[in-house]
Amino acid sequence: MNSNQSYVRTEMLDEKAPPPTNVGVLGWLRENLFATWLDAILTVIALIIIYVVLSALLPWMFGGIWNANSLTECRQKIIEIYGEPQNRACWAVIHERFWQLMYGFYPENLYWRPNLALIMLFVGLAPILFNSLPRILLLVSVAFPFVAPWLLWGGSIWVPVSAFLGFVVGFVVHKFVSQATNPLLGIIVGVLAAIFWWLFLMGPFGNFMDNIIPLGIEPVESRQFGGFMLSITLGITGIVLSFPLGIILALGRQSNLVIIKTLSVGFIEFIRGVPLITLLFVAQVMLQYFLPKGTEFDIILRVMIMVTIFSAAYMAEVIRGGLAALPKGQYEAADALGLNYWQAQRLIIMPQA
Structure with missing residues (x-):
């Protein structure tokens, strides 16, 4: 065989597995937390700080008292359970005032109204954020700004209807004036028409319709929010x-x-x-x-x-x-x-x- 003849490989060699310290969990730790000696020192210091914080925080959180009528009673229960005064949380106020923290002084029998308004919010946002959803859900998006305040404050149904008609009036006037003159003037006149409706015609129209077809729900004052x-x-x-x-x-x-x-x-x-x-x-x-x-x-x-x-x-x-x-x-x-x-x-x- 001629010694000057080049050797050409006809088959690929099998791939070798990477070193265990370069892949998996060990590889991630080595690359992100222990890449250099300085990274290793900072990682150890951070772990010590996390341990010190959690060792004090977790017993305080999960060893707290949930049922007590006063702070004094809460402390007495902590002594009874742990045998000596301990630094533990008193969650009794959260347990006792949870619904007040959520709804304020809103009537309990009307909690369904803010809940329904919140559901409408998510349903109305869904078609705006995700184009794959049915476009008919945009009707909820349009109705939400008018229905949600009515659900929260209550009163006559003709109030949100009258408010919505203000936008309809402004849009119609805008289209008419824009076609007759120019778009900028149409926008200005349309906005003025909507404002005029809301200031001078919305109230009388709502009262008139409420006298003919009285529809509404129990009103709630703002101070109860x-x-x-x-x-x-x-x-x-x-x-x-x-x-x-x-x-x-x-x-x-x-x-x-x-x-x-x-x-x-x-x-x-x-x-x-x-x-x-x-x-x-x-x-x-x-x-x-x-x-x-x-x-x-x-x-x-x-x-x-x-x-x-x-x-x-x-x-x-x-x-x-x-x-x-x-x-x-x-x-x-x-x-x-x-x-x-x-x-x-x-x-x-x-x-x-």
């Missing part, structure tokens, strides 16, 4: 209402019209410069001084307004950052397609921002 139910109500309201307002403020801040830009910048910077607790204090105490004598302004509605405008200011800055990150070519592409300002914002700019 509390706990988790009140927190989730304020949170959802603030998020839902602040988003469109934040979009308007962000667009206004980037507007070429000096008045609109100045008002938007002034509103955003003023609200962002004031702590939320100050706005809530104004809503709670000082707002009544600026209203006509005898005016009753619901306290929860005041808080909702303040939370909404506070969230809208921060939402506007987030959206403005997204708008600023878009390349100029996106705006030029919208112009090349012949889209007007609002079409460009709706179809090209805002989905990317």
Whole structure:
């Protein structure tokens, strides 16, 4: 055989198993926790801290007392169980006041109403978050902003119906004016028509229909709201209402019209410069001084307004950052397609921002 002839392998060698210390749990530990001597020292220190914290926290949590009429009785039970004073939690207040923490002073026989409103929230969000779900569920999404307040506060069914008709009136007027003149004027007139309905026609229409067809549920006063139910109500309201307002403020801040830009910048910077607790204090105490004598302004509605405008200011800055990150070519592409300002914002700019 010629010694200069090259050897060419015709078969692949079998793969060898990787070292046990490089795969599985040992491999993960070596790569993430013990890659270097410094990582190993930090890992050991972290494990010691976790052990010290959990060794004190877990007995305090799971060795607590759930049934007691007072703090003194709770401490006595701890001594009876463990033989000497121990640092244990007294969960009796949670056990005793659980439903109050969840619903405040809401009537117990009406708990089904906030529960139903919460279920409607999840059902209404589902088709918005998941496109694979039936589109008919969007009807729940549209109905939720009107049905949920009615379920929580009760009263006549014609109140949410009248509120919904305000949007219908605004939409119809917007379509009519937009076709007759231009889209911007249609939006302005449509908004004014909806506001006019809500301020002057909504109440008389609701009273008229309630006299003809009295339908409603037991009303609940705002002072009976509390706990988790009140927190989730304020949170959802603030998020839902602040988003469109934040979009308007962000667009206004980037507007070429000096008045609109100045008002938007002034509103955003003023609200962002004031702590939320100050706005809530104004809503709670000082707002009544600026209203006509005898005016009753619901306290929860005041808080909702303040939370909404506070969230809208921060939402506007987030959206403005997204708008600023878009390349100029996106705006030029919208112009090349012949889209007007609002079409460009709706179809090209805002989905990317």
